[in-house]
Amino acid sequence: MENETAFVSQTGGNSPSVAKSLAIVEIVAVFASATILVVIGRRYAAGNLIAIQLVTFFANLVMLALVWLGLRCRGQGVKHFGVGLTIGSGRSLAMGFLKSLAALAIGSTGFVLGSIVMANITGIPGQADVSGYNFLRGNLPLMLASLAGIYFVSSFGEEFVYRGFLMTRVEELLGRGRGATVAAVVVSAVLFGLAHFSWGIFGIVQTAFMGLGFSLSFLLFKRNLWILVAAHAYMDTALIVPLYFG
Numbered sequence: 001m002e003n004e005t006a007f008v009s010q011t012g013g014n015s016p017s018v019a020k021s022l023a024i025v026e027i028v029a030v031f032a033s034a035t036i037l038v039v040i041g042r043r044y045a046a047g048n049l050i051a052i053q054l055v056t057f058f059a060n061l062v063m064l065a066l067v068w069l070g071l072r073c074r075g076q077g078v079k080h081f082g083v084g085l086t087i088g089s090g091r092s093l094a095m096g097f098l099k100s101l102a103a104l105a106i107g108s109t110g111f112v113l114g115s116i117v118m119a120n121i122t123g124i125p126g127q128a129d130v131s132g133y134n135f136l137r138g139n140l141p142l143m144l145a146s147l148a149g150i151y152f153v154s155s156f157g158e159e160f161v162y163r164g165f166l167m168t169r170v171e172e173l174l175g176r177g178r179g180a181t182v183a184a185v186v187v188s189a190v191l192f193g194l195a196h197f198s199w200g201i202f203g204i205v206q207t208a209f210m211g212l213g214f215s216l217s218f219l220l221f222k223r224n225l226w227i228l229v230a231a232h233a234y235m236d237t238a239l240i241v242p243l244y245f246g
Contacts, residue, residue, distance in 0.1 A: 081164030110213030
C-alpha cells in the first residue's frame with residue numbers, strides 16, 4: 001500500500017492503472033503525431049533541404065506542445081521531467097557546467113562507439129555532403145538565428161522529450177523498478193536514433209549510441225535535464241558554427 005501511494009503521488013494523483021494508461025496514450029500521441037507530420041511534410045518538401053528542416057522543426061514543436069499538454073492534464077510541472085526553474089549559486093552553476101562537460105564526453109563516446117560498430121559492419125562512409133547548408137556561409141545573422149532555433153528545438157526540445165518525458169513515462173508505465181529504468185534507457189536511445197533516420201542507418205546507430213550516453217548521464221546526474229541540454233547545445237554548436245565559415 002505504501003508503494004502504491006508513493007506511485008500515485010508521483011503521477012499527479014491518478015491511480016496506478018489510470019496513470020499507466022495515460023502514459024501509453026501520451027507516448028503514442030507524441031511520437032505518432034511527429035512521425036505523421038514528418039512523413040507527410042517530407043513528401044511535400046520534395047528534397048528541399050530548408051523545407052525539410054522546417055518540417056522537422058515544426059514536428060518537434062508539436063511534440064513539445066503535446067508533452068506540455070500532458071503535464072497540464074496531470075497537474076504536473078516541468079520539474080517532473082528534471083527541468084528546475086530556480087537559478088543556483090555560482091558554485092552550483094560551475095559544478096553544473098563541469099557536469100555538462102562530463103555528459104558531453106559520455107555522449108560523444110557513445111557517438112564514437114556507434115561509429116566504430118557501424119564502420120566494422122558497413123565500412124567507413126564517405127564525407128557527408130553539406131552543400132545544402134551553403135546559405136549559412138558568411139551569414140552571421142542567419143547563423144545566429146539558426147543556432148537559437150536549434151538550441152530550443154534540438155538542444156532543449158530533444159532532451160525534454162527523449163530523456164525527461166520518455167524515460168520518466170516509461171518508468172511510470174513499467175513500475176519504476178530497476179528493470180523499468182533499464183527499459184527506459186533502451187527505449188529512449190532507440191527512438192532517439194530512429195528520429196535521425198534521415199542520416200541513414202549509419203547515423204541512426206551513431207545517434208542511438210549517443211542517446212544511450214545521454215540517457216545514462218541523465219541518471220548519473222540525478223535527472224537534472226539542464227546538464228543534458230547544455231551538453232547537447234555544445235554538440236549542436238560544433239555542428240553549425242563550422243558551416244558559417246564554410
